Amino acid sequence: MNNLPLLTIVIPCFNEEANIPILLERFNSSIMNYKKAHNSCEIQLILVNNGSLDHSQDVLNECLPKYSFATSVKLLSNLGYGNGILYGLNYAKSRFIGWTHADLQTDPNDILKALQIIKASRSVNLFIKGKRVGRSLADQFFSDGMSIFESILFMLPLYEINAQPTIFNRNLLDSNINPPKDFSLDLYIYIQAILRQFRIERFNVLFSDRIYGTSSWNLNINSKIKFIIRTIMYSIKLRFFSGSKLGNSR
Numbered sequence: 001m002n003n004l005p006l007l008t009i010v011i012p013c014f015n016e017e018a019n020i021p022i023l024l025e026r027f028n029s030s031i032m033n034y035k036k037a038h039n040s041c042e043i044q045l046i047l048v049n050n051g052s053l054d055h056s057q058d059v060l061n062e063c064l065p066k067y068s069f070a071t072s073v074k075l076l077s078n079l080g081y082g083n084g085i086l087y088g089l090n091y092a093k094s095r096f097i098g099w100t101h102a103d104l105q106t107d108p109n110d111i112l113k114a115l116q117i118i119k120a121s122r123s124v125n126l127f128i129k130g131k132r133v134g135r136s137l138a139d140q141f142f143s144d145g146m147s148i149f150e151s152i153l154f155m156l157p158l159y160e161i162n163a164q165p166t167i168f169n170r171n172l173l174d175s176n177i178n179p180p181k182d183f184s185l186d187l188y189i190y191i192q193a194i195l196r197q198f199r200i201e202r203f204n205v206l207f208s209d210r211i212y213g214t215s216s217w218n219l220n221i222n223s224k225i226k227f228i229i230r231t232i233m234y235s236i237k238l239r240f241f242s243g244s245k246l247g248n249s250r
Contacts, residue, residue, distance in 0.1 A: 004094055004095075005044040005093075005094045006042035006043070006094055006096060006115065006118065007043050007044070007094055007095075007096045007097070007098070007111075007118060007167065008043075008044045008045075008046060008092035008093070008094040008097050008098075009044070009045050009046070009097075009098055009099060009100060009111055009165065009167075010045075010046045010048060010084075010085050010088035010089055010092065010097070010098070010099040011023070011045060011046070011047050011048065011099065011100060011101070011102045012048045012081055012085050012088065012099070012101075012102065013047055013048060013049055013050055013052060013056055013060075013084075013102045014050045014052055014056075014078055014081075014084070015052050015053055015054045015056060016052070016054075016056055016102045016103065017052070017055045017056045017058075017059045019102055019103060020047070020056060020059045020060060020063060020102065021063050022104060023102055023104060024063050024064075024067050024070060026104075026107075026108045027045060027067070027069070027070070027108040028066075028069075029108075030107075030109050030111075030112055031043060031069055031108075031112070034112050034115075041069075041112070041115070042094075042115070043069060043111065043112075043115060044069055044070070044071070044092075044094065045067075046071055046072065046073060046088045046089075046091055046092060047060060047064075047070060047071070047072040047088075047102070048072070048073055048075065048084045048087055048088040049073070049074040049075065050075055050081075050084035050087075051075050051076060051077040051078030051079070051084075052078075057074060060072045071091075073087065073088055079181055080180075080181035080182040080183075081181075081183050081185065082179065082180050082181040082182050082183065082184065082185030083182075085099045085185060086179060086181065086185070089173065092170070094170070095169060095170060096118055096126070096167055096168065096170065097167070097168065097170045097173065098114070098128070098165055098166050098167030098168060099165065099166055100164040100165040100166075101164055104208065105207055105208050105209065106130070106164045106165065106205060106207065106208075107205065107206060107208075110165055110203075110205045111165055111167075113203055114128045114165055114203075117203070118167075121199070121201070123198075124169060125169055125171070125172070125196065125197070125198045125199060126168065126169055126198060126199050126201065127168045127169075127172070127190075127193035127198040127199065127200045127201070128165070128166075128167040128168065128200075128201045128203075129160070129163055129164075129165070129166050129190070129200070129201075129202055130160070130163040130165055130202070130203060130204070130205035131163055131202045131203065131204050132160055132204075132205055132207040133204045133206060133207070134206050134207060134208075135207050142224065143161075143162070146161065146228070146231065147159040147160065147161060149232070149235075150235060153235055153236070153239050154191065154235075154239055156191075158187075158190065158191075160202070161187050161190055162183065162186045162187075163205065163207075165205075166186060166189060166190075168189065168193060168198065169198070172189065172192055172193060172196060172198060173189070180234060182234075183227070183231070184230075184231060184234045184235075184238075187231070187234075187235065187238070188238065191238065
């Protein structure tokens with residue numbers, strides 16, 4: 001038990017063959033610097049090959065032996081962003097678990113900032129989430145609009161719902177029965193943290209542009225509209241299911 005990491009981060013990878021080597025090397029650099037400053041770094045990465053159609057598995061097989069802090073699991077088909085994360089979390093043994101993206105838009109140092117928050121906090125029931133800065137006006141407008149809608153719907157101050165990383169004590173997920181298997185997972189776990197009265201910590205994260213590959217959903221205005229419609233429909237369903245519990249949490 002003493003050899004278990006304090007924090008496990010799941011990274012779903014769908015057609016990210018060009019990004020995986022850079023991602024692992026960036027994490028390696030960040031972890032090495034952290035170890036020099038703190039003598040240890042209790043982090044494990046689980047990269048999920050989320051039904052990739054490219055050469056992601058070949059790249060993982062080649063790269064992972066170089067990095068003791070990382071491992072991978074494989075899904076034969078992509079059943080959704082959330083499904084990939086939940087599958088990876090099944091293999092996590094640490095007290096704190098969470099996820100971030102593989103597209104290089106987020107900084108591995110953000111994970112180490114979260115680790116420091118965990119180690120400094122006296123709260124067991126802790127929920128940590130990034131707050132994106134430096135985004136384009138269009139993306140910020142889209143994000144703010146969804147935050148306003150969700151805040152009104154749930155009557156709670158919700159913002160930057162899809163920001164990364166998302167990290168929490170594993171007992172939050174152990175209590176959940178039917179989390180969604182798509183991008184609504186971020187909203188779902190955020191709401192559950194509030195319902196369970198977890199201490200919520202936010203910190204600024206820089207959200208950069210993609211270097212390689214394309215988003216699986218943010219392709220054009222039509223894909224954004226479809227994403228909004230799916231999110232609204234799920235949000236209304238979740239609000240109906242969580243109604244009385246939300247009233248008790250305030």
